Amino acid sequence: MQRLSRYCPLLSLALLLLLPAVSRADTVYSTFGSGQTFNTSAGGWALFCNAPSCGAFQDVAAAFTPTGTFTLTQIDVAASYLSGTNGIEVMLLSDASGTPGSILESWSLSNLPPFGTSFTPESVTAALPITLNSGTQYWVALVPSVGGFLTWNFAPTLVGTTDVLGSSTGPNWAADSNQFLPAYDVLGTPVATPEPSSLLMLWSGLLAVCGTRLRRKRMG
Secondary structure: OHHHHHHOHHHHHHHHHHOOOOOOOEEEEEOOEOOOEOOOOOOEEEEEOOOHHHOOOEEEEEEEOOOOOEEEEEEEEOEEEEEEOOEEEEEEEEEEOOEEEEEEEEEEEEOOOEOOOOOOOEEEEOOOOOEEOOOOOEEEEEEEOOOEEEEEEEEEEEEOOOOEEEEOOOOOOEOOOOOEEEOEEEEEEEOOOOOHHHHHHHHHHHHHHHHHHHHHHHHO
16 A cells, blocks of 8 residues: 555545545434523423332433434433432433334433523433434433432423323333424434445546556656
8 A cells, every 4th residue: 555655646645535524513403492492481391200119200202303314423401300319311212113112322410400490401422333314213212310300391492293202101102292392402423425436436547547657657
């Protein structure tokens, strides 16, 4: 590789161009208003207990579908504390026939801000290389710590088309369409894949140029 690139700087430049671009985080999906605003006056989805011994519990999940293919970088949620254990688990899940499926990654959060106050949404960062495929539905879920009573604040636009699912009587999710949207966003790095035909044409042209330069070098 060193000998060839020495005679053909264009090949080295092409290799650099084919490397992944500098990562940038784009918004894959968001229910926040401008500047990550959300609803503090109208309440939110209740998250409570998360243990059958409590007699009742509720986890909440919301669906989103990317319009492009991304590598997950970050999820932001507007979650706040009411009473009991101050902690939640944020989950990214696959889809299983219109309901949340298997957990792709999860994060634990504690010491959430008090409900009814002004606060900055909580952020979790992807530790695994998770690809969010275009046109595929995924779920973001908030699960409270055992004994906790927390809130997933509503988005500024309360009613939308996203399914919000609550589990209050058992482990199975139950669909509840067109309910108030919780406030969250999903960020990711766009995945761009060059077309094979374009790469083949590029490599063919570069190799031809390199071959010509190498022959001229030897003849000289």
